[in-house]
Amino acid sequence: xxxxxxxxxxKVAKRGQxxxxxxxxxxxxxxxxxxxxxxxxxPEFLTYFQNEAQLDKxxxxxxxxxxxxxxxxxxxxxxxxxxxxxxxxxxxxxxSERLNTGELFFGEGSRLTVL
Amino acid sequence: xxxxxxxxxxxxxxxxxxxxxxxxxxxxxxxxxxxxxxYPGEGLQLLLKATKADDKGSNKGFEATYRKETTSFHLxxxxxxxxxxxxxFCALNTGNQFYFGTGTSLTVIP
Numbered sequence: 001x002x003x004x005x006x007x008x009x010x011k012v013a014k015r016g017q018x019x020x021x022x023x024x025x026x027x028x029x030x031x032x033x034x035x036x037x038x039x040x041x042x043p044e045f046l047t048y049f050q051n052e053a054q055l056d057k058x059x060x061x062x063x064x065x066x067x068x069x070x071x072x073x074x075x076x077x078x079x080x081x082x083x084x085x086x087x088x089x090x091x092x093x094x095x096s097e098r099l100n101t102g103e104l105f106f107g108e109g110s111r112l113t114v115l
Numbered sequence: 116x117x118x119x120x121x122x123x124x125x126x127x128x129x130x131x132x133x134x135x136x137x138x139x140x141x142x143x144x145x146x147x148x149x150x151x152x153x154y155p156g157e158g159l160q161l162l163l164k165a166t167k168a169d170d171k172g173s174n175k176g177f178e179a180t181y182r183k184e185t186t187s188f189h190l191x192x193x194x195x196x197x198x199x200x201x202x203x204f205c206a207l208n209t210g211n212q213f214y215f216g217t218g219t220s221l222t223v224i225p
Binding site for chain 1: 164206211212
């Protein structure tokens with residue numbers, strides 16, 4: 001596609017519900033990142049894929065967070081048993097650079113509100 | 116660990132004023148440095164970058180110089196416009212990960 005596409009743009013969940021956030025990167029981009037952006041803060045790294053391989057998941061805040069990219073293109077970030085502190089904008093970014101030295105292309109984000 | 120520290124906002128300037136947003140970094144090795152911008156209602160987009168010491172990145176009238184001796188990458192623009200109102204993020208790339216600053220909100224008033 002023309003850019004990184006994320007859905008849903010807005011999600012309201014009740015505490016304890018599971019949510020799934022989707023990212024469709026730019027076609028052909030090898031690397032895909034997920035970030036969490038709290039209000040008034042910069043993006044915080046969650047996890048990174050190179051093709052279908054999850055090379056770094058050190059930023060995932062708990063085992064309730066899970067990400068996958070089974071065919072090396074679309075990725076899903078899943079949050080189980082959501083908590084209020086999970087409320088944030090979840091950003092997806094992709095790049096064609098294997099070594100991640102180039103530009104990141106961001107989606108518009110999925111804003112999650114947990115009540 | 117690797118990190119970026121940028122000037123706290125918000126910043127409010129009159130049109131045609133001079134802009135500086137400070138950014139300093141801590142990193143091992145030789146990172147690449149970036150400024151990203153987020154306009155209202157839009158995703159983050161690259162504004163400019165510099166990949167080695169003494170490089171100057173520039174775009175849309177904005178400039179930033181990679182200063183290894185002061186570990187800085189300050190963003191400057193000589194004459195801001197209302198359309199520059201946005202949140203600006205300094206970032207570094209160590210080759211394994213991107214690290215972002217907390218963002219500086221800029222509002223330019225006519």
